[in-house]
Amino acid sequence: MRPVHSTNDEELIARLRSGTVEENTALATIYHTHFPTVAGYVQRNSGDRDAARDVFQDGVVVLYRHIKQGRFHGESSIGTYLYSICRFLWLKQLRAHGRLAPTEPDPEHLSDGPMDHAMEDAPRKALLAMFDRLGEACRQMLMLSFYEGLDMHTIAQRTGFKDEQNARNKKYKCLKSLRELIDGDPEAARWLEELRGS
Amino acid sequence: MTEESSTYEFYLNGSLSGEERLAFDRRLLADQVFAEDFNRFREMWQLVQLAGEAQLRRRLMDIHAGAGAGREGGGRIRRIRTWSWLAVAASVIAAIGITWFLYERNVRPAELYAAHMQAYPAPDIVRSEDAAADPWSRFGELYAAGRYDEAHRLITTVTDDQAPAYMVSFYRGQCELLRNGGDPGAAIAAFDEVLRSDNDMHALAHWYTALAALKADDPAKARMHLHALLDGDGYKREQAKALLRAVP
Incomplete structure (x- = not known):
């Protein structure tokens, strides 16, 4: 990863929102700038470096989602926000393992951990394998729209469609195919229902 | 999928205003058909979130390992296929x-x-x-x-x-x-x-x-x-x- 000299938070947020190759440089900058602080905290509080890596990556997953969904606007610095998320996630783990007594309620804006923590490894892998069956073009379309949160104009440009309407039609077809895959697999539908309730 | 799909999407990605969100929540409680249709949409949305998280984690592991590039190609695991x-x-x-x-x-x-x-x-x-x-x-x-x-x-x-x-x-x-x-x-x-x-x-x-x-x-x-x-x-x-x- 080439070094990125600017660590201006606004610029990092803009890069993460862009969904372009710039996104990776922003992720790398955030990683290299803030991992040591989080690692220090976790290691001072009963964790090792691997646990610190896991909790930091969980924190970045949540931060990424909040930025994409416009829930983080830079009211505090990225470092402070990420540290709060990671601290919260680590304390939650300690509590779950009986290493810490329950104290204050979870801060609402930080209470949504990574989605993949809400399910066991086997169902998660099976669901990902099912998503893979969707086909490259549809996977890309749905990821850009639902996960990256890009608008249809940008998606049309990115995926080579002539205009937004054509891209929208494609997205509709992709959703239909995904629905068929889910409906064709009762177990997957049950797992997703559980995920919904978690 | 129905014509409501884009409203579902706005609800799930948090882009509805407070008032719109409240109205949406009320309708979910009052209208069973609407709630069922929304839940079916949400399952698809959640599956995509799951896949997105998996992809992001791979990129973070690449960065952690110092293997570099991820989306820019040359990553230890694979190139991400999204073109800018x-x-x-x-x-x-x-x-x-x-x-x-x-x-x-x-x-x-x-x-x-x-x-x-x-x-x-x-x-x-x-x-x-x-x-x-x-x-x-x-x-x-x-x-x-x-x-x-x-x-x-x-x-x-x-x-x-x-x-x-x-x-x-x-x-x-x-x-x-x-x-x-x-x-x-x-x-x-x-x-x-x-x-x-x-x-x-x-x-x-x-x-x-x-x-x-x-x-x-x-x-x-x-x-x-x-x-x-x-x-x-x-x-x-x-x-x-x-x-x-x-x-x-």
Whole structure:
């Protein structure tokens, strides 16, 4: 990863929102700038470096989602926000393992951990394998729209469609195919229902 | 999917205003059909979030390992296949420009092929526990690294439970076009398998069949597949139009 000299938070947020190759440089900058602080905290509080890596990556997953969904606007610095998320996630783990007594309620804006923590490894892998069956073009379309949160104009440009309407039609077809895959697999539908309730 | 889909999406990605959100929540409680339709949509949305998180975690692991690039290519695990819009825009402009230039020169089909052929990005693969024993994962790595000869040999060992047959056919066609001494006729046959099954890669298959036909010096077949793209959902339409003007 080439070094990125600017660590201006606004610029990092803009890069993460862009969904372009710039996104990776922003992720790398955030990683290299803030991992040591989080690692220090976790290691001072009963964790090792691997646990610190896991909790930091969980924190970045949540931060990424909040930025994409416009829930983080830079009211505090990225470092402070990420540290709060990671601290919260680590304390939650300690509590779950009986290493810490329950104290204050979870801060609402930080209470949504990574989605993949809400399910066991086997169902998660099976669901990902099912998503893979969707086909490259549809996977890309749905990821850009639902996960990256890009608008249809940008998606049309990115995926080579002539205009937004054509891209929208494609997205509709992709959703239909995904629905068929889910409906064709009762177990997957049950797992997703559980995920919904978690 | 219903006409409400975009409202569902706004609700799930948090872009409804406080008032709109409240109205949405009220309707969920009051209208069972609406709630059921929304829940079915939410399942799909959650599945995409799950896949997105998995992809992001792979990128973070790459950064952690210091292996670098991720989306920019050259990553330890795989290249991410999303192209930047700048790259796409540049390639469209370049393709149209090159086509015009070649048209003016009245060039041979093989030259048109060389001017337009770009490897389709590697498949994004969910790695199994034992990647070494999983030919599809290994294929993705070799293909992403540009080792098309080896990738081509390996893809023949991929079975149906590892990857959908049409996707395997598509990448077999890619390898035939990209490897040293590849056979464009075999590539056309592989893309034809994609076109004969029900999947969402038909537009891609038409585009690459047209290129393979140019390589095989079969402009009539190339024109046929370019016309199919013009009749399609808009994918590569501008490039297909430009190329049609240049095909002899």
